[in-house]
Amino acid sequence: MAFELPKLGYDYNALEPHIDARTMEIHHSKHHGGYTTKLNNAVEGTDLEGKSIEEILKNVSSHSTAVRNNGGGYYNHNLYWQVIAPGGAKSPSGELLDAINESFGSLEKFREAFVQAALTRFGSGWAWLVLQNNKLAVSSTPNQDNPLMDVADVQGTPILGIDVWEHAYYLKYQNKRPDYVNAFWELINWDEAARRFKG
Amino acid sequence: MSFELPKLPYSKNALEPYISEKTIEFHYGKHHQAYVTKVNNLSQGTPFENASLEEIIKKADGGVFNNGAQVWNHTFYFFQFNPDGCKEPKDELKKAIEAKFGSVEKFKEEFSNAATTLFGSGWAWLVKNEKGELEIVQTANAGNPLRDSKTPLLTCDVWEHAYYLDKQNARPKYIEDFWKIIDWKVISERYSK
Numbered sequence: 001m002a003f004e005l006p007k008l009g010y011d012y013n014a015l016e017p018h019i020d021a022r023t024m025e026i027h028h029s030k031h032h033g034g035y036t037t038k039l040n041n042a043v044e045g046t047d048l049e050g051k052s053i054e055e056i057l058k059n060v061s062s063h064s065t066a067v068r069n070n071g072g073g074y075y076n077h078n079l080y081w082q083v084i085a086p087g088g089a090k091s092p093s094g095e096l097l098d099a100i101n102e103s104f105g106s107l108e109k110f111r112e113a114f115v116q117a118a119l120t121r122f123g124s125g126w127a128w129l130v131l132q133n134n135k136l137a138v139s140s141t142p143n144q145d146n147p148l149m150d151v152a153d154v155q156g157t158p159i160l161g162i163d164v165w166e167h168a169y170y171l172k173y174q175n176k177r178p179d180y181v182n183a184f185w186e187l188i189n190w191d192e193a194a195r196r197f198k199g
Numbered sequence: 200m201s202f203e204l205p206k207l208p209y210s211k212n213a214l215e216p217y218i219s220e221k222t223i224e225f226h227y228g229k230h231h232q233a234y235v236t237k238v239n240n241l242s243q244g245t246p247f248e249n250a251s252l253e254e255i256i257k258k259a260d261g262g263v264f265n266n267g268a269q270v271w272n273h274t275f276y277f278f279q280f281n282p283d284g285c286k287e288p289k290d291e292l293k294k295a296i297e298a299k300f301g302s303v304e305k306f307k308e309e310f311s312n313a314a315t316t317l318f319g320s321g322w323a324w325l326v327k328n329e330k331g332e333l334e335i336v337q338t339a340n341a342g343n344p345l346r347d348s349k350t351p352l353l354t355c356d357v358w359e360h361a362y363y364l365d366k367q368n369a370r371p372k373y374i375e376d377f378w379k380i381i382d383w384k385v386i387s388e389r390y391s392k
Binding site: 030031034069122125143165 | 229
């Protein structure tokens with residue numbers, strides 16, 4: 001079955017004032033929609049047809065560039081909309097908080113590392129909180145690569161991901177990526193992060 | 200060496216409606232300026248403290264390379280525009296383009312395709328290689344063909360910040376408009392050098 005652009009499950013204006021409705025609409029319908037269409041075109045008629053996106057990404061080095069770019073774009077945006085979905089806990093607790101404290105020293109230290117990764121990714125890409133061998137790590141990837149891919153420096157399960165392509169923030173924040181990264185932090189749905197952490 | 204943001208050879212609204220004044224204000228006033236500030240700060244106390252931008256492009260890495268190359272790339276980009284410039288290539292450059300690509304139209308198609316298909320942030324270039332032949336190349340992020348001993352003649356910035364306020368996701372529309380403000384006199388002078 002072909003991949004489908006997932007519905008957001010909330011309105012385009014639901015993340016105002018942190019992320020504006022126009023950015024949400026273009027980001028979801030045009031950018032994410034574009035990756036979805038191109039991914040389907042890239043897998044159609046190949047032996048990847050019918051495989052899950054996770055299965056495709058884990059061996060991405062043996063697939064085409066179009067599969068890597070659009071498969072990554074498809075998966076990453078699916079995750080992004082969920083980890084900033086309105087509602088849910090505003091801070092981590094339980095096992096996830098314990099793991100953050102153990103891996104980074106404190107929530108504040110994790111925040112600093114995550115923000116730093118998001119700000120220093122030069123060009124287009126993503127910053128991540130990754131679960132790797134029962135430990136949490138912060139990383140960043142270029143373009144639409146992600147921690148599920150066998151080409152990633154830090155491989156594991158993505159728990160949080162922030163899109164730092166300029167299309168994610170340029171209409172509202174322009175050159176001020178730090179303001180967007182701070183706004184993203186306010187939007188994190190920690191229930192969703194905990195769900196991904198538990199697997 | 201302390202680099203400075205060069206003054207634009209036209210007013211900020213001169214490229215309207217193809218590139219808006221608002222885009223120039225951010226692209227030149229914020230992004231280009233930030234690259235200048237950062238390369239000045241980051242090169243201090245390094246072997247590149249007194250280097251030219253060309254030396255930085257050829258030899259530096261990391262933040263010094265990224266910011267130094269972006270200063271060069273943006274100056275090169277902004278200085279090739281003139282709303283009242285020469286609209287088509289002429290003379291020697293025209294002959295060279297026709298010899299390599301078949302026609303000016305075919306060259307534009309091929310260059311536009313390189314600019315459209317570059318994934319992520321980067322630049323599309325028309326360059327003269329070491330044999331003196333024309334080539335179209337793509338570079339990612341701050342990449343610059345001087346690093347590979349190729350001489351840049353024309354460039355299109357396809358970082359989203361170059362077009363997102365005006366065209367959003369419609370990069371092909373930005374590239375279509377890009378051709379309308381190129382001053383081919385500038386490109387010819389670069390070619391003849």
